[in-house]
Amino acid sequence: APAGEPESPPAADVPPFLAKPAAPRMPVPKAEMPPAAAAPVPPATGETELPVDGAQAAPNQLINIKGRSEGIAVEIGKGSWNEVMAALAERLDASGRFFRKGSVALDTGPRPVSEDELHQLAGVLATHEMTLGIVRTASERTFQAALALGFTATLESAEGAPMAAAAPADTNTDAASYFVYRGYLRSGHRLRRKENILVIGDINPGAEVVSDGDILVWGRLRGIVQAGAGGNKRAIVAALDLEPTQLRIADVATMGPDPKPGQPGRFFWRRSQHKRPEIARIVDDAVVLEEWDAARPGGLVSLRRGAG
Numbered sequence: 001a002p003a004g005e006p007e008s009p010p011a012a013d014v015p016p017f018l019a020k021p022a023a024p025r026m027p028v029p030k031a032e033m034p035p036a037a038a039a040p041v042p043p044a045t046g047e048t049e050l051p052v053d054g055a056q057a058a059p060n061q062l063i064n065i066k067g068r069s070e071g072i073a074v075e076i077g078k079g080s081w082n083e084v085m086a087a088l089a090e091r092l093d094a095s096g097r098f099f100r101k102g103s104v105a106l107d108t109g110p111r112p113v114s115e116d117e118l119h120q121l122a123g124v125l126a127t128h129e130m131t132l133g134i135v136r137t138a139s140e141r142t143f144q145a146a147l148a149l150g151f152t153a154t155l156e157s158a159e160g161a162p163m164a165a166a167a168p169a170d171t172n173t174d175a176a177s178y179f180v181y182r183g184y185l186r187s188g189h190r191l192r193r194k195e196n197i198l199v200i201g202d203i204n205p206g207a208e209v210v211s212d213g214d215i216l217v218w219g220r221l222r223g224i225v226q227a228g229a230g231g232n233k234r235a236i237v238a239a240l241d242l243e244p245t246q247l248r249i250a251d252v253a254t255m256g257p258d259p260k261p262g263q264p265g266r267f268f269w270r271r272s273q274h275k276r277p278e279i280a281r282i283v284d285d286a287v288v289l290e291e292w293d294a295a296r297p298g299g300l301v302s303l304r305r306g307a308g
Helices: 081-094 115-127 140-148 299-303
Strands: 063-068 071-076 103-109 131-137 152-155 178-182 190-193 196-200 208-211 215-221 224-227 237-242 246-249 252-255 278-283 286-291
Touching: 063 081, 081 115, 115 131, 115 140, 131 140, 140 152, 190 196, 196 208, 215 224, 246 278, 252 286
Parallel strands: 071 103, 103 131, 131 152, 152 190, 178 196, 190 208, 196 215, 208 224, 215 237, 224 246
Antiparallel strands: 063 071, 237 278, 246 252, 278 286
């Protein structure tokens, strides 16, 4: 230090209250986190989850899409039809080309769907290069709409839901209810019910009707039918013109006209060429045929005599 000037005290001797405050330590910058990063990321489930407008129901409540070995299953949930269509289009857009060229099995459950709505849905699928293969429903209105548009359709009871209400046809039929279908069943159409089925119309080749009870056809029967599908050998099949491709009661089956010699069921079809209403039932573990005699006392119950 220059002469006459006091030397500065060592830094260690500076009183703490006179010491210059140390510069604040700057934090190490961290990678920016996106605003949504705080939310936990759900595990992958194989289905694309899409953002949801708070004013609408969640997409998985509106529509459910599953890829299966036999095709694509689309299940319709709750919500307005416009919401359902928007959710379907959104899900298909998000899936990219994953479902392209696929055939869809549509399950509408008990929900009634009109022809216009089914046509709209088929249009949404078409824009994504997909086709509507089959409609499964528990609604008669939806079933009729699908048939009218030429789609293959299956009418079944919703699981856990009550069967379609119908009054018993007669008090001597064990109070069994009847499901009545009015119209023609064409190739590819499938009608499946637990109740007895009354078809007012024709069952054409390629159509299939299955019931746990009886099947009565007020028309021509040329398709495939199975009565007593749950194992009821007392069930019957009756039609004004009975020429089925295949007829089965419980586990006993027979074939259509002109079977090859030596095959089972050929004697079932050896009958008069005169067309008269006929009834098929099981006698001694074989399907037999007889004329439908409206004058027979006892009604349908008498037709089941001799059955196991």
